[in-house]
Amino acid sequence: MAHIALATGFILILIGLYGALTNRNILRMIVSFTVADTGVNLVIVAVGYLRGRTAPILDATLPAAEAAARIIDPVPQALVLTAIVIGVGITALMLAYAYKLHETKGSLDIADYRELKW
Amino acid sequence: MGAILDIIGGLLMVAGTAFLLLGGLGLIRMPDVYNRIQAGTKATTLGTLLTLAGVACLRPEWLLKLLLIGFFMLFTNPLSSQVLARAAHRIGEDKAPATRIDRLAEDLGDKS
Amino acid sequence: MMRRLRDSLVLFATLLLFWVMLMGSLAADTLIVGVMASLVIALLFPDGLSFFTEFRATPRAFLAGFLYYGYFLKELVKSNLTLAAIVVSPSLPIDPGIVKVRTRLKSRMGRLMLANSITLTPGTLTVELEGEWLYVHWVRMESADIDAATARIVAGFEHYLEVMYG
Amino acid sequence: MIKRFTVLLLLAGVGTLFAGLLLGYSPDGELNATARYYADHTAPDIGAANIVTAIIVTYRGLDTLGEVTVLFLTAAIVGLVLARGRRRTRTEQRELPPSGELLTTGSRLLVPLILLLGVYVFVNGHLTPGGGFQGGAILASAILLMLLTDPLRRFSHRLISALESTSGLVFVGIGLLGVFFAGGFLDNRILPIGNLGSLFSAGVIPVIYSFIGLKVGAEFSSMLVSLSETEDS
Amino acid sequence: MSTIMLPMALLLAAAMIGAALVAIRGDSVPIAMLAAGLVSLLASVLFLLLAAPDVAMTEAAIGSGLTTFLFFFVLGRVRGDSKHD
Amino acid sequence: MVDWLIYLAASLAGVAFLLALARFIKGPKATDRVVAFDVLTIISITGIVLVALAEGRAIYLDVALVYALLSFLGVIVIARYLERGF
Structure with a gap:
């Protein structure tokens, strides 16, 4: 299972990277970025997965004494939780800038923005 | 007793997922978007409800949570398909050639 | 006036029922939190409807x-x-x-x-x-x-x- | 043409790297030392049933403070970037199609339930999956449903930012209380740990997570509200 | 009974890759955004299969939900631009 | 016996998922894809419940609740966008 998730994550990163590099529309570049973001999260969670174990939440079916033998690694999950929240923050920022760019120049095509090109 | 309940639960789940399959089939076969909404979202709602009922038979202690999910879906799914159908009608989505009458378009035409 | 009060009360009761179903327990601590949360939401949304709002209750x-x-x-x-x-x-x-x-x-x-x-x-x-x-x-x-x-x-x-x- | 070739070359390189990683990956059979420490010590020391929550709120609480700060900055910048545009007024938006009676009634029915679901998710952060961030996002979804039903509805920016800053201050204040009454900043043992699995347990974690939830909800709502108030171009 | 999880993961992986391809090569920008939202929603089921319910809930509520909503809000604002390809 | 019924149910749901996915990829219109999105997410809720059943953990059901909410809101957002409602 971990291998499937790892492979999917890697493929998603590659697809997102390809989309971000080849699309000319700024909004589509941001969409590709979020696809790659999902892929990275998937890879990190997959690394923490251990075969045949269960979620790190104790309840009636998982007493505290057995926890160490039956749970998967909780640290990558905590990391990814943070990564997702920060990811949406970054996306919101990029979208706000895209809106502002559209407002000033009326276009979302990256080829129309040549001020920083040399 | 428990074994009988288990079998009933399993059969309910199979019936529910069969409705899911019919929904998917309808989604592929139907000719226009309104008929696809009809076949797709409604059959799958009943399918999910039956599956939840089946799981409730297998695990009676989860009943409250499953009831809540079912209740929630019973209210949200028709609402979303109505809003979607209305949006499709407003943007003038094509209707299948077999469609005989469209009273809504007629009435909207009268007003404008 | 009476009608709005009644609507808010009905909303509060429905939310509390929803809360108890979510938690799946009737312990004192869950009830305290549930009453607080339902009360705040019912007060914040006087125009909120609930399943039983216009129910005739006969x-x-x-x-x-x-x-x-x-x-x-x-x-x-x-x-x-x-x-x-x-x-x-x-x-x-x-x-x-x-x-x-x-x-x-x-x-x-x-x-x-x-x-x-x-x-x-x-x-x-x-x-x-x-x-x-x-x-x-x-x-x-x-x-x-x-x-x-x-x-x-x-x-x-x-x-x-x-x-x-x- | 050259650009496309460069892109494909880059992708091939990264892909080879990933393929090497994938083929060389062999899962561990046992938890590593850090994870084992968390697994063994969370229940007796912290009292939280959800180990991920214990890591986020207590063991690595300072990181969460930073995360919330980043989110606050994002919301502030989004508001700042979008603030310059002309606000929409009621008269010039007549042409917006109304949402219809069904969606209006349905959202008035569902919004209180969604808000209560959000509260459930963040109050139970130490027992079930979920927590402040998810609960806050669900609260913001309820605000979004109201915006969708009535696009011209106005929310008070002052109320949202007041809620946001109060929750942030309480969060930091509880953290500082930990320095005085317990082992350090954001230590959860100000309140008794309680029984594992009951709602009032894990010390101060539910309180902290509730305030994080309110703060995150206010931040996401302010992003959505400032986006919805900008002018159509 | 846990043998159903492996085929499920394969199915989800295939669906995610298909949706991701739609996301970067779809006919229009709204479709691309919808497909990206679908990738995130399916990823949250895959997270659940990887025994990470916390992450699954975060991905559903934040990664998929809020991101998609923000996208559509911005797209609604820049509508009327003829350069949507 | 029950296990076999559950396997059968899971495979039926899987076929339904594939059919809806085909409609999502094929299109042809935006509204068709939105319907397919709705159906895919509803089937995924069944998938989540099946995972909870296979793992035997009741806490996974909370995720299904949040998922149902988010799929509903997603469809509403897109429908309102299509009819230019915000």
Whole structure:
């Protein structure tokens, strides 16, 4: 299972990277970025997965004494939780800038923005 | 007793997922978007409800949570398909050639 | 004034019920938090509706409620089977159309429930609700006439909902 | 053409790297030392049933403070970037199609339930999956449903930012209380740990997570509200 | 009974890759955004299969939900631009 | 016996998922894809419940609740966008 998730994550990163590099529309570049973001999260969670174990939440079916033998690694999950929240923050920022760019120049095509090109 | 309940639960789940399959089939076969909404979202709602009922038979202690999910879906799914159908009608989505009458378009035409 | 107070109280009670179902326990600590949360939300949203807001709360209405659910489930299964037969048959025997039907219901919850019920029974799909008119997409149209279509689609549900919500 | 070739070359390189990683990956059979420490010590020391929550709120609480700060900055910048545009007024938006009676009634029915679901998710952060961030996002979804039903509805920016800053201050204040009454900043043992699995347990974690939830909800709502108030171009 | 999880993961992986391809090469920008939202929603089921319910809930509520909503809000604002390809 | 019924149910749901996915990829219109999105998410809720059943953990059901909410809101957002409602 971990291998499937790892492979999917890697493929998603590659697809997102390809989309971000080849699309000319700024909004589509941001969409590709979020696809790659999902892929990275998937890879990190997959690394923490251990075969045949269960979620790190104790309840009636998982007493505290057995926890160490039956749970998967909780640290990558905590990391990814943070990564997702920060990811949406970054996306919101990029979208706000895209809106502002559209407002000033009326276009979302990256080829129309040549001020920083040399 | 428990074994009988288990079998009933399993059969309910199979019936529910069969409705899911019919929904998917309808989604592929139907000719226009309104008929696809009809076949797709409604059959799958009943399918999910039956599956939840089946799981409730297998695990009676989860009943409250499953009831809540079912209740929630019973209210949200028709609402979303109505809003979607209305949006499709407003943007003038094509209707299948077999469609005989469209009273809504007629009435909207009268007003404008 | 009284009416709004009553609406808020009903909303509070429904939210508390929802909370107890979510938590699945009646312990003192969950009830304290639940009462606090439900109270704050009910006060913040005086225009919030709940499932029972315009419910009439007479014995007859409760009876109608039970019968309504029985009828609804029967219709749900029956019409799903009909639609299944349509989808499976190779010739795809559909005859769609958008018809106009009339409803007598006045209360908001009753109208919402009516539209939802019509939508959930496959074969019919509410497209628009405006005043007393409902526009319904019908997969296998039996009649384009307003009264005949009303009798066929609306009357069954309306019969019970009228007693429940008015 | 050259650009496309460069892109494909880059992708091939990264892909080879990933393929090497994938083929060389062999899952561990046992938890590593850090994870084992968390697994063994969370229940007796912290009292939280959800180990991920214990890591986020207590063991690595300072990181969460930073995360919330980043989110706050994002919301502030989004508001600042979008603030310059002309606000929409009621008269010039007549042409917006109304949402219809069904969606209005449905959202008035569902919004209180969604808000209560959000509260459930963040109050139970130490027992079930979920927590402040998810609960806050669900609260913001309820605000979004109201915006969708009535696009011209106005929310008070002052109320949102007041809620946001109060929750932030309480969060930091509880953290500082930990320095005085317990082992350090954001230590949860100000309140008794309680029984594992009951709602009032894990010390101060539910309180902290509730305030994080309110703060995150206010931040996401302010992003959505400032986006919805900008002018159509 | 846990043998159903492996085929489920394969199915989800295939669906995610298909949706991701739609996301970067779809006919229009709204479709691309919808497909990206679908990738995130399916990823949250895959997270659940990887025994990470916390992450699954975060991905559903934040990664998929809020991100998609923000996208559509911005797209609604820049509508009328003829350069949507 | 029950296990076999559950396997059968899971495979039926899987086929339904594939059919809806085909409609999502094929299109042809935006509204068709939105319907397919709705159906895919509803089937995924069944998937989540099946995972909870296979793992035997009741806490996974909370995720299904949040998922149902988010799929509903997603469809509403897109529908309102299509009819230019915000």
